[in-house]
Amino acid sequence: MSLFPNEAALRLLETRRxxxxxxxxxxxxxxxxxxxxxxxxxxxxxxxxxxxxRFIVFSGDARHQVGQRLSAVYRLEKQDMSPERLEKFADIMTRVFTYAPLVILIVSSPAPDAKIALLEQELSAGAVAMNLLNASHASGYGAILLTGWAAESRSAAAIYGLAPHEHIAGIVHIGTATDIPADRARPKLADLVTHWTAPE
Structure with missing residues (x-):
């Protein structure tokens, strides 16, 4: 028998998007x-x-302040772009933290001298991201995990105050959903699952 049989919890996991x-x-x-x-x-x-x-939380005016700083360093990093494209994407950086009322950076902060493999530590940060999305959904909120330049640039990392060994595992935007998005096609288990058997 299952330790915690809970159909409602399973349904929540099935409906997260x-x-x-x-x-x-x-x-x-x-x-x-x-x-x-x-x-x-x-x-x-x-x-x-x-x-x-670890987490870095952005709410209120902090979202606007970080967006302005991201836009400034984006312009410095992307001077090889055409002026039109540069302004377009720099403007996106100005607003990227203000689309949702709450933004959380999940910072992968591995212990490089630990005996635990670096990959295993980084996968743990990925699990944190998934739990954060599920917990937001179970709490009645919508959320999405994004990456892109704001997560990958070391200049952006300096704005967030990241240490040299840290990087962004994901940027989670959270708020109240104004619409229920259509579910996307999900992969078929038959295409993903094999059952290993010992070779003869």
Missing amino acids: SVPTSQLAEPAPSDAELARILTIATRVPDHGALSPW
């Missing part, structure tokens, strides 16, 4: 809800109990 940032609006999770969501996010496999990840 990414909500585009254009469909995320106020309200965001309250402080108490956010604390619970982040606590759930940390309940992941973590070999060696290293906690090789």
Whole structure:
């Protein structure tokens, strides 16, 4: 018998989907809800109990401030772009943290001298991201995980205050869904699953 048979929880997992940032609006999770969501996010496999990840939360005016700084360094990094494209994407960087009312950076912060493999530590950060999305969904909010230049640029990392060994595992945007997005086609298990048997 299952330890915690819970059809409602399974249904939540079956119905989670990414909500585009254009469909995320106020309200965001309250402080108490956010604390619970982040606590759930940390309940992941973590070999060696290293906690090789951390969060940076952006809300309110901080979202506008970081967007302005990202736009400035984007212009410096992308001077080889045409002026039109540069302005277009620099403007996106100005607004990228303001599409949703709450933005959370998941920082992969591995312990390089630990005996635990680096890949295993980084996978733990990925598990944090998935738990964060599931906890947001279970709390009644929409969310989406994004990456791109704002997650990959070392100049952006300096704005966030990342250490040299850290990088962004994902940028999670959270808010109240203004629409229920259509589900996308999901892969067929028959195309993904094999059952190993010993060779004769």
